[in-house]
Structures are given as C-alpha cells and as structure tokens.
Amino acid sequence: MLPLERQKQILSWLSEEGTLSIAEISKRFNVSEMTVYRDIKPLLEERKINKTSGGVSFISNSSVSSHSCTYCLKELNNRHPMQIITIHQTVEQFCCPHCGLLRYKDIEKNVSQIICRDFLQQTTISAKLAYFLFGADFNLNCCQPQVLTFDSLKYAEQFQKGFGGTILRFDQAVEEVSKRMNGDMGCGCHK
Numbered sequence: 001m002l003p004l005e006r007q008k009q010i011l012s013w014l015s016e017e018g019t020l021s022i023a024e025i026s027k028r029f030n031v032s033e034m035t036v037y038r039d040i041k042p043l044l045e046e047r048k049i050n051k052t053s054g055g056v057s058f059i060s061n062s063s064v065s066s067h068s069c070t071y072c073l074k075e076l077n078n079r080h081p082m083q084i085i086t087i088h089q090t091v092e093q094f095c096c097p098h099c100g101l102l103r104y105k106d107i108e109k110n111v112s113q114i115i116c117r118d119f120l121q122q123t124t125i126s127a128k129l130a131y132f133l134f135g136a137d138f139n140l141n142c143c144q145p146q147v148l149t150f151d152s153l154k155y156a157e158q159f160q161k162g163f164g165g166t167i168l169r170f171d172q173a174v175e176e177v178s179k180r181m182n183g184d185m186g187c188g189c190h191k
C-alpha cells in the first residue's frame with residue numbers, strides 16, 4: 001500500500017471511529033509505528049487530524065458534530081466548557097478550562113480565539129480577559145487540577161471568599177495548569 005492510500009484509509013477510519021491510537025493503526029496496516037508517524041505527519045500539518053492524548057483523532061469542521069473533549073476525549077457535559085477557534089477556522093471543544101488551557105499551550109500559534117464561560121453567570125467571554133480560579137474547594141467532577149473561569153475580578157473574588165483558591169490571569173493560568181501537570185501530556189481525568 002502506498003503512503004497516500006494509507007492516509008486515505010486513516011482518514012476514513014477516523015471519520016467513522018473518531019479516535020485511533022498509533023499502535024492500533026500500525027497493527028491494522030501491519031507497518032511500524034514510525035511509518036504511521038510519517039503517514040500522519042502531513043495530515044497533522046494540514047489540520048485534517050488532531051493529536052490527542054490517546055493517539056490521533058479526526059477534526060470535524062462543525063462544532064456541533066463533536067461531542068467529546070478534544071484534549072482528554074471525555075464526553076462534553078457543557079457545564080463549564082472552553083472552546084478554541086484556530087486560525088484554520090476549526091473549532092475545538094473542551095470539557096473544562098483545564099483541558100482548554102493545556103491545549104492552548106500546545107497549539108498557541110494556531111489559536112485565533114479562545115472562549116470560555118463565566119462560572120456564575122454563564123456568559124461567554126474571551127479567556128484571555130477572564131480570571132482563573134485554581135484550587136477552589138468546589139468540585140466540578142471534571143479534570144484535576146480544576147480551573148474555574150470568571151468574567152470579572154469581582155465575581156472571582158466573591159467566589160474565592162466562599163470557596164478559597166488562587167486567582168490568576170490568562171498567561172499565568174496557562175503556565176500554572178501545565179506546571180501542576182508536571183509536563184504530563186495526559187489529562188488525569190480519563191484514567
């Protein structure tokens with residue numbers, strides 16, 4: 001099979017199955033993982049597929065058809081989501097700001113917009129202007145370390161008064177979440 005044929009096949013599997021591990025792809029083609037990496041490299045560059053903690057996944061152009069977190073693949077419950085719109089106009093959805101911030105760090109140069117929701121009012125805000133509360137004593141039942149987002153410092157502080165935690169701005173929050181993950185690429189929430 002030619003590399004181009006394998007790429008086509010990979011895309012068709014991913015569109016049906018969503019996500020595949022590199023090991024699984026190499027097994028199906030009976031080629032080495034190195035070969036799989038070479039095959040998927042152009043697909044990653046053309047943004048046809050996406051690298052995730054579990055392997056590779058299909059990028060859908062519509063935000064509606066995707067029901068799992070781009071980063072950790074957990075099902076989206078939309079209580080506290082985050083969204084990244086890339087310069088290629090693809091939309092990536094995240095289960096919570098934890099995953100959104102980690103993903104932002106990975107693909108920073110390709111991010112056109114990063115959007116989240118105010119935790120109290122549920123209004124949509126630009127994450128770059130939001131206030132991030134780390135370590136509050138309030139369980140979202142999503143990824144750890146947990147991050148809450150607020151529209152204004154006033155709301156963040158009010159919430160902090162009741163539930164504790166540390167308030168950070170966007171750039172600090174990106175650093176903090178990856179620091180607390182110790183550079184681990186996984187999310188911690190799907191283990």
Ligand SMILES: [Zn+2]
Nearest residue numbers: 069072095099
């Ligand atoms: Zn996630």
Ligand SMILES: [Zn+2]
Nearest residue numbers: 095096142143
């Ligand atoms: Zn999460």
